[in-house]
Amino acid sequence: MAFAERVVAQALLVVMAALLQLSQAAVYKVGDSAGWTTIGNIDYKQWAATRTFQVGDIIRFEYNAQFHNVMRVTHPMYRACNASAPLATYTTGNDSIVITTKGHHYFFCGVPGHCQAGQKVDINVLRTAETAPTPGPSGLSPPSAPSVGVPAPSESNAISLKASKWSFSKLGLAMGAFAVLLSGFY
Numbered sequence: 001m002a003f004a005e006r007v008v009a010q011a012l013l014v015v016m017a018a019l020l021q022l023s024q025a026a027v028y029k030v031g032d033s034a035g036w037t038t039i040g041n042i043d044y045k046q047w048a049a050t051r052t053f054q055v056g057d058i059i060r061f062e063y064n065a066q067f068h069n070v071m072r073v074t075h076p077m078y079r080a081c082n083a084s085a086p087l088a089t090y091t092t093g094n095d096s097i098v099i100t101t102k103g104h105h106y107f108f109c110g111v112p113g114h115c116q117a118g119q120k121v122d123i124n125v126l127r128t129a130e131t132a133p134t135p136g137p138s139g140l141s142p143p144s145a146p147s148v149g150v151p152a153p154s155e156s157n158a159i160s161l162k163a164s165k166w167s168f169s170k171l172g173l174a175m176g177a178f179a180v181l182l183s184g185f186y
């Protein structure tokens with residue numbers, strides 16, 4: 001391989017690796033610096049509304065486990081703050097939940113009074129036009145949000161990583177640019 005070709009090939013690899021990173025999962029800490037709490041009347045609805053969640057993203061609940069917990073519940077239970085039969089309960093104080101399906105994922109704190117006080121959040125992964133909707137009864141998210149204890153992707157990537165849909169067109173653009181560059185070598 002000629003030197004110039006090798007340089008171009010290596011540069012292409014770097015660009016492709018960078019683009020692949022774009023489709024990596026994001027980590028969202030619920031409530032940001034405030035975390036998961038009843039103090040300060042955090043508007044978790046507003047918090048969720050200003051984010052675009054995707055399948056593969058990680059939702060992290062950080063809280064004092066002496067005072068709070070996390071329950072994943074159905075839509076009716078969410079609306080009623082009914083903690084009698086949660087789909088899943090998390091109690092470590094630092095729970096990372098991988099979102100594996102599209103649609104709504106309802107969580108609240110199961111400590112009496114806390115959900116009513118607003119400690120509840122609806123993580124909604126939009127069903128985009130290009131992917132088929134997940135089958136299942138409406139208003140009930142499929143039971144598939146396992147907790148993970150492994151180190152997660154860094155939070156700083158959360159915003160920039162939302163561009164996965166562009167990856168392929170960007171990849172095409174980048175390759176086109178390199179083809180132009182490449183032609184300059186000969």
Ligand SMILES: *[C@@H]1O[C@H](CO)[C@@H](O)[C@H](O)[C@H]1NC(C)=O
Pocket residue numbers: 077080082083084085
């Ligand atoms: C709470 O949910 C359980 C299980 O779905 C149900 O049996 C019960 O009636 C509900 N309680 C209230 C107060 O809605």
Ligand SMILES: *[C@@H]1O[C@H](CO)[C@@H](O)[C@H](O)[C@H]1NC(C)=O
Pocket residue numbers: 062094096149150151152
């Ligand atoms: C929670 O866990 C994540 C890793 O999953 C870690 O980066 C973070 O520092 C932990 N937070 C606290 C408050 O322990």
Ligand SMILES: [Cu+2]
Pocket residue numbers: 037038067068069109110111114119
């Ligand atoms: Cu609580």
